[in-house]
Amino acid sequence: MEAGPEDWDRHLLDENTFTQNFRNDHNPSKTYLCYQVELSDGSSGVPLDQDKDIVQNEGGRGQHAELFLLEHIHSRNLDQKLSYKVTCFLSWTPCEKCAEEIIRFLAKNRHVSLSILASRIYTMGPYVKGLRRLYDAGVHISIMTFRDFEYCWQTFVDHQETPFQPWADLDRRSQQLSQQLWAILQKEPEGWTSVCL
DNA sequence: ATTTTCAAT
Numbered sequence: 001m002e003a004g005p006e007d008w009d010r011h012l013l014d015e016n017t018f019t020q021n022f023r024n025d026h027n028p029s030k031t032y033l034c035y036q037v038e039l040s041d042g043s044s045g046v047p048l049d050q051d052k053d054i055v056q057n058e059g060g061r062g063q064h065a066e067l068f069l070l071e072h073i074h075s076r077n078l079d080q081k082l083s084y085k086v087t088c089f090l091s092w093t094p095c096e097k098c099a100e101e102i103i104r105f106l107a108k109n110r111h112v113s114l115s116i117l118a119s120r121i122y123t124m125g126p127y128v129k130g131l132r133r134l135y136d137a138g139v140h141i142s143i144m145t146f147r148d149f150e151y152c153w154q155t156f157v158d159h160q161e162t163p164f165q166p167w168a169d170l171d172r173r174s175q176q177l178s179q180q181l182w183a184i185l186q187k188e189p190e191g192w193t194s195v196c197l
Numbered sequence: 198a199t200t201t202t203c204a205a206t
Contacts, residue, residue: 031203057203064203092203124202176199 012158013054021091022119022149024173031057031092033065034156037073040083040113046076054156065090066098070105073112080111087115089144089152092122093181099130103137115140117148121177121184128184135185143178146170 013032021032036052039045055068069088078084093116094102106114116139121127134141144152146166153164 025200027200027202029202029204060204062203066203095203098203120200120202122202123200173200 011049011053013156014158015160015162018153018157019167022089022144022152023167023170024119024144024177025167025169027120028091030059031065031090033069033088033090034152035069035072035086035088036155037076037078038085038087040085042085045082045084046078050076052155064095064098066094067101070101073109074105078109078112082111084112085115086112087117089148089156090116090118092120093118093127093131093141094134095122095124096126096130096133099134102139103133106137106139113138113140115142117142117144119144119149121180128187131181131184132187141181141185143174143181145174145178 013034017032020026021028021030032054033056034052034054037044037046038051044051053072055065055072057063057065057068069086073086102114106112116134118141121131121143131141149166149170150164153159
């Protein structure tokens with residue numbers, strides 16, 4: 001009697017859920033994804049109650065969060081004559097399989113561009129290849145900084161007027177992960193897959 | 198300083 005897909009849809013996260021899942025000095029075993037959709041000119045191009053949402057991976061061996069994002073966007077039937085920008089804040093970077101699905105989706109939906117901002121780099125499996133392919137496919141991908149966490153907090157969290165409170169190592173971790181991501185994206189496609197910094 | 202990671206014995 002558990003959890004249908006509707007149960008993972010939240011328009012706002014509670015404070016603890018956000019912090020526990022997005023802080024970059026922990027490694028929780030689930031993934032949250034906060035996204036928003038706008039017209040490429042910066043204004044919201046979708047009905048107000050749909051311009052942003054939050055999804056989470058399905059439990060167990062279920063579907064990853066990114067696939068819910070693609071389903072959501074697909075179901076919105078965004079106007080083919082307009083250009084949309086989807087910004088997505090992920091607590092973990094996509095796995096290779098999700099990266100492939102994202103690339104396939106974007107190839108079929110040329111009017112949609114995607115920016116990924118991730119808190120942490122998911123390093124299981126052939127993750128380097130997946131991130132590189134996203135990058136090569138034109139997806140903006142970067143590591144969340146203080147400003148991004150703060151924006152997420154203000155936009156997707158039921159913060160009750162509480163200002164965002166960074167954890168101790170936020171900036172240092174963010175910089176480390178950014179360097180690591182940079183090394184991954186600059187790496188020669190056929191190079192070694194281990195990235196040591 | 199690196200982490201053990203879209204969990205479950």
